Amino acid sequence: MSIDTSKSEIVSFFKDKNVFITGASGFLGRLLVEKLLRVCEVKKLYILVRTKKGTSPRERLQSIFQVQVMDKLRSLKPDFMDSIELIEGDCSLPDLGIKAEARAILTEKINVVFHGAATVNFEEPLKKATAINVCGTKDVAKLCHEMKHLTAFVHVSTAFCHCPRREIKEMFYDAPLTCDNLMKLTEALNDEQLAKISPTIMAEWPNTYAFTKAIAEDAIKTYATGLPVSVFRPAIVVSTLRDPIEGWIDNLYGPSGIIAGCGAGLIRVVRVDPNVRSELVPADLCVNGLMAAAYKTSLLGPTNDIPIFNFTPSKENPQTFAEFYQRTLKVGNVMPPTQAIWYLTLTEIASPFWYIIFSFFIHTLPAFLIDAVLVILQKKPKALKIYRKIHKFLEVLAYFATQQWDFQSTNLQALLNGLNTTDRKLFDFDMKKLDWDEMAYANSRGIRKFIMKEDESNIPAGIRKMFYLHILHRVVQLIAFSLVVWLTVSVLSPALLTLIQ
Template identity: 40%
Template sequence: MAIETKNVKLSPIQNFYSNQSIFITGGTGFLGKVLIEKLLRTCSDISCIYVLIRPKKGEEIEQRIEKILDDAVFERVKREVPKYRHKVVPMLGDCSKPDLGLSEADKNILISDVSIIFHVAATVRFDEKLRDAVAINIGGTKEILQISRKIKNLKCIIHVSTAYSNCNRKDVDEKFYKPPITGDDIIKLVSSLEDDKIDAITPTLLDNFPNTYAYTKCIAEQVVLQYGKDLPVGIYRPAIVISTYKEPLEGWIDNIYGPTGALAGGGAGLIRTMNVDKNCIAELIPADLTVNALIATAWNVANNKNEAAEPPIFNYYSTWNRAFTWSEYMNLAMKYGRRTPTTRSIWNYSVTLAKNPYYYRLLLLLLHFIPALIVDIGLLASGNKPRLLKAYRKLNKFAAVTAFFSTSTWNFSNNNIIALWNSLSSKDKELFFFSMNDFDWDDYMKKCIGGIRLYIFKEDASTIPEAKKRMARFDFYHQIVKCVVTIIGFLLLYKLSMFILSFGIIGGVSTISENVIEKSV
């Protein structure tokens, strides 16, 4: 049972978390790790963090949690709060199963001990099979809420959704929108059909939603509205979460999803073009600021529970007082990527953004597939296994499912998140900073590129001089290739123009001949 305490040395948010037991789903993911670390380090008086984990790739939950806590992201908390390890308790479970796959004993622990819940778990694969997306994103949300009703000392539940849960509309306010189908109905539907039948009707069900992720996250919000009645629940909608800015490490990242993957692929010389509208807004948010806002959101919901007719919704995105475009994002990435290249690159760093899908496909052919074909032929000839075409097919598939978000702009409102920021004490604003007003994107991108180099490519600063020499050689070769391609292009254009001209002359002669013949007759 949580014991209420008040420490004048602590901030209001720290006092809220003091002596509380927290349950987190999705704690093994990128955002979940940052959340756990921040809570342990900044709210060190918490009693316990229960983390829902399932066995994976032959590793039991104890092994998985040990591996997570050995990650570089936990180095700072190890120094500052060395006696934290016993507070992180793994619980065997699975969001896609009834009762989250929890044993009766673990379920009873949650019911009697937990007071704060962060439901972060979701399948974020855009091309996930509908059955799996429904089971995790919708079914898991329903199970969380049903278990929450039994918890004795519940203070709040925060359901982590996405700013793109209603991406089928251009204006997205901090409110509920009618879903395409209810959670209960879609669960019944997928449970009554075979996989091939579900696959066949998926495009019809999605309608104007771009993928199963956005579709199921939209329906999950309806589940919160339906099953969260009279519960202290709130919905947190972050935009595209990318590497940390300052905490606990600058530029920390552990995956190559979304925009991070584009930067890593570009830095490696692999990605040469992307289907992006450079003038569209890039709603990107650093992971550490995202987690700070999430932690503050729980405090707010607990303090204002049951005051509104519906659970509050918090849209957290980057455009507060200034928009940041994809063009700016890529230009800054290029700026710092070329200053600190990687020795892992296979070609120089140069990415062309293409808004028009036909132009993009042409660039794919010229910059990805033809070079890949040439390289793979060379690999085959030398007795090696071809692999570049296969890699580009995967990249192309990924690009196809993300283009919707890089070629569109939405109008989000964020009155609730602004009000939350303004309600924080000065100490909490310092401890849990999340304002995007006048955000320094230049400084952030410098740290972001450095983080990709260190945590994705596993290279420290000592390799930069060697990488610069390598990049200079690639730049030289690239210029030669451009010259050759340009010359070939001019030659082909010349041949084509001569053909057209000769065709026109022949046509003209034929016409004159026909006229002469007609007059003669």
């Protein structure tokens, strides 16, 4: 059903605006670019793109639009590329690596800025994470001060940047270091020296991503004061719910990686507290919130009291990890992937001790047996290597899946309540109304389609394969149970009797 955009205040705000975007090649960045071009009559989008792995900025700019999520835009506005301007640069370089000529264009023309560029690698060396996440944010803020017609600057943070706190309000918090001190420290020391002192520097922060995003907020507080600026903190972003297409996703971060691994039959046990709330948010609702935040920021104007918006699931409509995985497994049984190597099953364990025990028997031991067979066949063993990577990935996620936070969202609710009827439909980000069953279906279907590259025409074949894998799974369980009984009766029982006598 089409919505009349003539009464949209957000569409009206973006009309004929020049928008500068960092991080446009990322997951959220692509969706933001798509919606701005498809729904809003922006004048130009100026997109910062760097060279990466030998691919030029121009080639990378083209690749942003060579995905299925852009199909709707292409059909509605075939000439949309006329509204795109490439800005060559790199957030890890001084002054964003932007040449003087391009910088002059930005300072003269830009009205709205979305700063979403960041390294989201949890294990990024501190020097690189600081260069991109902290120095880049500082340089974007300095650039914004030079812009003559700036009406809104939105910095994309994360709800977990202050994760050592159990209650996270929509406010700035002090970090262990100021942005300037961290930048000086990382400039003075090399990676090896920083690796030795990182645990001390980062204190209670679990990884360099969350830590440097916390310091980046200090950069906003220090260098963006007096600008029309706001901070938007999304929780764990998963696939789109339905806009512009259902279930679109292009990465394996967080729970999406677990779902894909579970669907493939590789991940069968995870360290998760089933009763903890899963702080998941759909990507399209996140983008809607970002755009609404930009509009609200323009209304507030230049400020020393920078608003922060926590975009997290509603306390009135929560979902635990147990409920999330139950819904996901339900969808997986309806449309299992044909590339699965084992039956679709997942055991959630909160205890570190029991997780180690279960992962040894369910993951490591089978991997060892597979590698032994490969060696006998004179082939290269690889199963244990794969599971070492999987366990490392799962351990990183365990921090966020075994703890619970209380996020305040007063500002976000005020932002939502301030939208008119048209914008509530066109830019919906109401997490109270979210149907978690619909979200699980969209997310699981999207991972199958866009990540695992499985066409829905092979669903019947996937169901047949899963039927036989289920039988094999039960046979193995029966054999394992029989071995435990035999061991108990034949070996352990006589030994215990001997000790008693």
